[in-house]
Amino acid sequence: MEEYPRYISISKGFKPFDPLELAKRTEEIVCHNSSRKYTAFYCTGVYRGISTAYTVGCPLRCVFCWVSFSRDFPKEYGEFYTPEKVFENLVSNARKSKVKSLRISGGEPTLCRAHLLKVLDLVTSVDFLFILESSGILLGHDPSYAKALKKYPNIYVRISLKAGTAEGFQRRTGAIGDYYKLPFQAIKNLKRAGVSFHVASMSDPRLMPVSERREMFKNLRDVDYWDYLEEETCDPYDTSIIRLEKAGFDIWK
Numbered sequence: 187m188e189e190y191p192r193y194i195s196i197s198k199g200f201k202p203f204d205p206l207e208l209a210k211r212t213e214e215i216v217c218h219n220s221s222r223k224y225t226a227f228y229c230t231g232v233y234r235g236i237s238t239a240y241t242v243g244c245p246l247r248c249v250f251c252w253v254s255f256s257r258d259f260p261k262e263y264g265e266f267y268t269p270e271k272v273f274e275n276l277v278s279n280a281r282k283s284k285v286k287s288l289r290i291s292g293g294e295p296t297l298c299r300a301h302l303l304k305v306l307d308l309v310t311s312v313d314f315l316f317i318l319e320s321s322g323i324l325l326g327h328d329p330s331y332a333k334a335l336k337k338y339p340n341i342y343v344r345i346s347l348k349a350g351t352a353e354g355f356q357r358r359t360g361a362i363g364d365y366y367k368l369p370f371q372a373i374k375n376l377k378r379a380g381v382s383f384h385v386a387s388m389s390d391p392r393l394m395p396v397s398e399r400r401e402m403f404k405n406l407r408d409v410d411y412w413d414y415l416e417e418e419t420c421d422p423y424d425t426s427i428i429r430l431e432k433a434g435f436d437i438w439k
């Protein structure tokens with residue numbers, strides 16, 4: 187079996203991977219029955235205050251990623267939490283800090299589907315908004331996942347695009363370029379399912395060339411997305427700096 191993909195390294199060589207395959211391999215490490223690995227629970231100031239469960243595991247290896255090295259070494263980090271315990275921690279921290287939103291961050295929340303859906307079931311019993319931040323890989327691959335989200339009245343999805351072309355996707359996420367279409371497919375699937383969402387993109391001009399940004403807009407038009415696009419910039423987190431450097435990007439000049 188191929189070595190588990192970690193951060194992209196130009197000096198060691200890096201073979202592009204199948205993100206659906208990596209999703210499965212990561213789930214074998216971070217999901218157990220309906221439990222999932224987490225490293226922390228806390229509130230933070232984004233979204234005007236949000237209670238956060240910091241999870242482990244992602245099927246992409248974005249060079250600009252700010253999350254901890256739990257992404258790259260999921261075996262070494264985190265402990266398993268049941269959906270009930272995750273829900274309890276999210277809500278008790280939210281009440282203590284008087285914030286109105288909840289999320290799972292630190293990795294891809296749509297891994298471990300049974301776990302996420304159970305957390306969302308529990309969230310329907312309280313008056314909080316659950317913001318589901320996703321790269322759209324699994325939501326694009328399986329339309330039934332987007333449909334399953336429709337039954338939750340208090341969730342809002344934020345799909346985060348990493349690239350506008352196959353080449354940009356492979357260079358900046360480590361995944362095989364052809365899979366760049368999955369997040370756009372996720373937009374289609376969410377629209378069809380009638381789930382509330384908006385799209386964000388890591389289209390920082392230091393990372394995404396103008397021609398690729400143009401392609402990204404074309405792809406968005408092709409999936410009939412005309413709403414707000416939240417364009418992100420890459421911030422100098424310690425982990426992002428290291429990952430960018432290892433992958434041969436020098437954007438801080």
Ligand code: SF4
Pocket residue numbers: 244245246247248250251252253257292293294321
């Ligand atoms: S930026 Fe998001 S999608 Fe990309 S590797 Fe990090 S956690 Fe995964």
